[in-house]
Amino acid sequence: MLTVSFPRLQASIRPANADAVEDGLAETFPLLPRYPEPARQRLGSFLTTFSGGTLHDGAYAVLDGTTTQALTETCLEFFPAFRGHLVVFGRDWLGSLYAADFSRDVNGWPTVLALNIDFRDAMDTRLALTDFHETALVDDAAAILNLDLYRSWLESHPPLRDAGRAVGYRIPLALGGEDSLSNMEESDLDVYWQLTGQIGQSR
Template sequence: MFDNFYGFVGVSNDKDISSIEKFKEDVSGKTFCSGLFRFFKSDETEKWNGIVSDYYSDYLDNIEVICYDWLGRVFALSKFTNTIVFFEPGTGEVYNTDETFEDFFDITIKEYTNDCFASNFFELWYKYADEYQLSANECAGYIVPLFLSGEDTVENLEVCDMEVYWEIMRVAHNND
């Protein structure tokens, strides 16, 4: 299982990954593709389930966060559909991929990397930011969110604490 994923991220895997749970244990807290995306540590998932559900209340107790990308977008497993959904705080949107956990991580992210993680935009930002390496608690967040008519440009991005970014976007979007 997940051989395509490990090949895509350039990591040799000699472990017996025979289940989704073993895969999640193996990738817990790890960063891939120069910071393009990273997986939540297992001890962070409950906290982030709450943060995401505070912003997107329709998903309260209905998701399990899995990973996040450089823009602070969170990818989660829907407990209702058993598919991957992702939450984009800078736009306020939620996207359902209609992909199972295994298909998303073993097939989709390899075939549709730019659609999943905005990899082309990441490369532009990475050069613009002098190859800055985001730490585990950081993301490149919109200075002016897209839902407030912000520009979708590297100049409208800044490095921020991801938890703070999510709270600011939640309040700005929901007017709480």
């Protein structure tokens, strides 16, 4: 396995239980072998190193192998244009997914897409995976992760330490729900994406 260095991320991330991180790229992240080198191996090394870890008290999390597989498949149901060159690797506390886009790279690293199911939005950050974690999530985390709102959420809720869970709308925006904390609850991330995506497709 190629070893990659993320010193600023390493200094900030809250590691997952080591027992939850498996060895073996193909077994742990079965989506990866279909993608080209060196970007494939670099993403694999990143996931193996940081799988399940969280930043900013749970506002951001790197997914584990099982969740990566499930959320990539779910994401592609609602963003089919990215099929064949996308692997989801992270989530934020509001349920946005972050994915490696293998259709483009920066110095051998895949770039990062941010995908939101509530607004059906896919944003190209134009950042390599390294720059996203070493610069954006360290220097600009307050804006990217909406940390002020997250601190308000934490006043009456525990931190989101489970990478497979996030905060979503109790009544979806597509059904007239308010965009406010009073209309939000913690939920399983994959279930939330599927239900919200299906509601959006039916309207």
